[in-house]
Amino acid sequence: MLPWLSVRDNVALPFRVAGRPVDAVRVDELLALVGMAEFAAARPQQLSGGMRQRVAIARALVLHPRILLLDEPFGALDAVTRRQLNIELQRIWSTQRITTVLVTHSIDEAVFLGDRVVVMSPRPGRICRDAPIPLARPRGRDVLSDATFHALTDDLSRALDDVTT
Amino acid sequence: MTRYAPLLAGVVAVAAVWELLGRLHVFGTMWPPLSAVLAYVVAPDHHSLLAAAVLRTGGEALAGLAIGSSAAILLASLSVLVPPAATGLGAFASIVNGVPVIAVAGICALTIPRDATPVVVAALAVAFIVFVAATAALATSPATHRDLFAVLGASRIVTFARLDVPGAIPGILDGVRSAAPAAVVGAIVGEWFTAERGLGPLLVAAMQNYEIEQLWAAALAGTALSMAIYGVLGAVRGTLSARSS
Numbered sequence: 326m327l328p329w330l331s332v333r334d335n336v337a338l339p340f341r342v343a344g345r346p347v348d349a350v351r352v353d354e355l356l357a358l359v360g361m362a363e364f365a366a367a368r369p370q371q372l373s374g375g376m377r378q379r380v381a382i383a384r385a386l387v388l389h390p391r392i393l394l395l396d397e398p399f400g401a402l403d404a405v406t407r408r409q410l411n412i413e414l415q416r417i418w419s420t421q422r423i424t425t426v427l428v429t430h431s432i433d434e435a436v437f438l439g440d441r442v443v444v445m446s447p448r449p450g451r452i453c454r455d456a457p458i459p460l461a462r463p464r465g466r467d468v469l470s471d472a473t474f475h476a477l478t479d480d481l482s483r484a485l486d487d488v489t490t
Numbered sequence: 491m492t493r494y495a496p497l498l499a500g501v502v503a504v505a506a507v508w509e510l511l512g513r514l515h516v517f518g519t520m521w522p523p524l525s526a527v528l529a530y531v532v533a534p535d536h537h538s539l540l541a542a543a544v545l546r547t548g549g550e551a552l553a554g555l556a557i558g559s560s561a562a563i564l565l566a567s568l569s570v571l572v573p574p575a576a577t578g579l580g581a582f583a584s585i586v587n588g589v590p591v592i593a594v595a596g597i598c599a600l601t602i603p604r605d606a607t608p609v610v611v612a613a614l615a616v617a618f619i620v621f622v623a624a625t626a627a628l629a630t631s632p633a634t635h636r637d638l639f640a641v642l643g644a645s646r647i648v649t650f651a652r653l654d655v656p657g658a659i660p661g662i663l664d665g666v667r668s669a670a671p672a673a674v675v676g677a678i679v680g681e682w683f684t685a686e687r688g689l690g691p692l693l694v695a696a697m698q699n700y701e702i703e704q705l706w707a708a709a710l711a712g713t714a715l716s717m718a719i720y721g722v723l724g725a726v727r728g729t730l731s732a733r734s735s
Contacts, residue, residue: 327635327653327656327657329656329657338642338652339642341652342639342642342643342644342648342652343642343643344648
């Protein structure tokens with residue numbers, strides 16, 4: 326995020342860069358969706374890491390993209406915040422309905438969020454497993470203690486062990 | 491208060507050493523004690539003379555600082571927007587910087603209107619410092635921000651206006667601030683060749699007439715002027731940084 330812009334202006338940045346009029350309603354709607362409406366006037370330095378990621382997601386969604394690419398979006402966050410944002414990301418998807426490719430090193434995160442989990446091998450990067458995740462949506466915290474969830478994570482964990490050894 | 495303590499201590503130390511050297515005549519009668527110089531400054535018929543000189547030179551220095559900085563920022567922007575021009579502009583700036591200020595002043599005195607000489611010399615004296623600072627500052631945007639603008643499909647101009655320029659403002663202000671003393675020197679040297687009033691002519695007249703206290707008072711006034719411009723620009727930069735963080 327640009328440190329000299331407020332949270333609201335950071336979310337509105339894609340409109341300005343594209344030379345389009347800022348859709349203030351859309352910006353406010355997304356700030357509310359990611360739970361940052363109260364901090365619209367704050368500067369990035371005043372936010373925690375989790376809050377910055379929420380703003381970054383709002384910014385990514387503002388121009389109605391057809392696909393969202395997330396490269397380890399929650400990698401730098403603590404476990405509790407990460408879990409919370411995983412749940413929020415599902416809530417965002419339920420309203421925005423956007424195809425997302427998310428890169429993660431967390432098997433739990435992949436199974437919890439994904440419809441498909443693709444396991445890739447290191448150097449050369451090759452797809453070595455493409456597993457559908459049959460868990461019903463919406464998925465809440467209770468999914469994390471579900472037997473199917475654990476079976477899927479165990480299975481993918483073994484698949485990952487096989488490619489890295 | 492504790493923030494300014496080291497500065498205050500430094501000023502007091504310099505003043506004390508100056509006073510002592512003057513009183514003990516370590517460097518002869520040409521080095522008066524600070525108290526004698528200050529007595530000259532506060533004498534009723536002197537301070538209006540000094541104030542008029544400071545105002546004139548200060549005005550020229552500020553005008554030169556504004557013009558020279560603006561030109562330097564424009565050139566630096568051009569070198570960022572048109573990368574092939576960067577090497578040529580850098581070399582051009584170095585050559586202009588290589589010409590001694592005194593030679594620049596002499597040439598200006600012969601080629602441009604007399605009244606404009608101090609301002610132009612001040613502008614040329616600051617331009618290189620600001621050019622170097624601005625070129626560096628305009629190239630400091632982090633890779634993640636550049637990636638963001640690339641992903642958003644930003645043109646070179648939009649990236650420059652919305653990313654490079656706002657990010658460069660603190661660095662450019664630092665450059666302008668560092669150039670403030672050069673602007674004062676440029677204005678004084680310019681005055682030597684062309685002006686009848688200002689700190690430059692005051693210094694020359696004092697030297698020719700052996701007005702030792704006047705010479706030192708003018709030097710002190712020039713230093714105070716540099717420091718004042720430097721301080722004001724520092725405060726502006728501090729305010730801007732506080733607002734963007």
